Amino acid sequence: MELDSIYQNFECRNTEDTSEPQTLNHRQDEGKDEKCRGSRCLVLMTVCLGLICVLLLVIIIFITAERESLVKSYKNTVEEINQTINSLQDNYTDLTQKKLELETRVNDLSAEKSQLQRSADSLSQKNLELETRVTSLSDELRKTSKQVFFFISHESKSWSESRQYCRDRGADLVITNTEEKQRFISSIVKESVWIGLSDIETEGRMKWVDNSTLNRGFWSNGQPDDYNGNEDCVELNPTQDPGNNWNDVPCSDKRKGICEKN
Incomplete structure (x- = not known):
């Protein structure tokens, strides 16, 4: 057409x-x-x-x-959005896990803090009790020994020589027959020293230098053992427990002596 x-x-x-x-x-x-x-x-x-x-x-x-x-x-955008959502979900899961871990750690630290606080409170209480006890012991010691003073020999000698050193100066080896006096002597010496206790006269019968019989001892664990049958004199070792620091040793060993003068 x-x-x-x-x-x-x-x-x-x-x-x-x-x-x-x-x-x-x-x-x-x-x-x-x-x-x-x-x-x-x-x-x-x-x-x-x-x-x-x-x-x-x-x-x-x-x-x-x-x-x-x-x-x-649109498809690319949707795919990117889905990837972003998945990534955010993974991050959220990780953050949730970390949050739980941190909460657990915080709870543990809080429990440890509470335990430490209780321990600190207990130690503070014990410290106050010890301070009170020390003050009481000091007061008692001052009352019972107002006219008594102590001194330590300058040289290490045998038990008999150390006793003679004290006697030459109007004193004698110390007698620690009470817990208060025992703890006080332990607190002022820095090394092992002779005290006025022995069984030189009668084996197995400890006597003080004033001839009084031992009623209460402050022996270290397993003492006295009279090792080799030749340990008749007593030393005080301040590095051990103040309530349990006596030891029998041969009288010929060299120690400084702590003297007591009334």
Whole structure:
């Protein structure tokens, strides 16, 4: 149909351009002109429709490409969001675990703090009790020994020589027959010293230098043992428990003596 229209259009142009004298009447000329104009309109409409189709095709292709691009971008965005969500969930799980661990640690530290506080309170109480006891012992000792003083020999000698050292100075080896006096003497000496106790006269019968019999001893664990049957004199060792620091040793051993003068 388009070829017929183009041919008719071409025929119309040829008819208009001819130089031959017109033999048709005026009505035929007008009909032919209308037919030519219709053919040109049809061609123009066909071209316009073709252009519109091409434009629509381009638009459709463009929209399809954009749609595919948007769909792809949407999928990528969704995937990134999902990855981000998964990562956040993992982080949240890790943080929750760390929070639980920290809470457990805090609870443990709180328990340890409470235990340490109780221990500190107990030690403070014991310290107060000891201070009170020391003060009491000091007061008692001052009351019972207002006219007594003690001194230590300058040289290490045998038990008999140390006793003679004391006697030459109007004193004698110390008699520690009470717990208060025992603890006081233990607190003022820094090394093992002779005290005025022995069983030189009668084996197994300890006597003080004033000839009084021993009623209470402050012996170290396992003492006296009279090792080799030759340990008849008594030393006081301040590095041990003040209430249990006596030991029997040979009287010939060298020690400094602690003297007591009334």
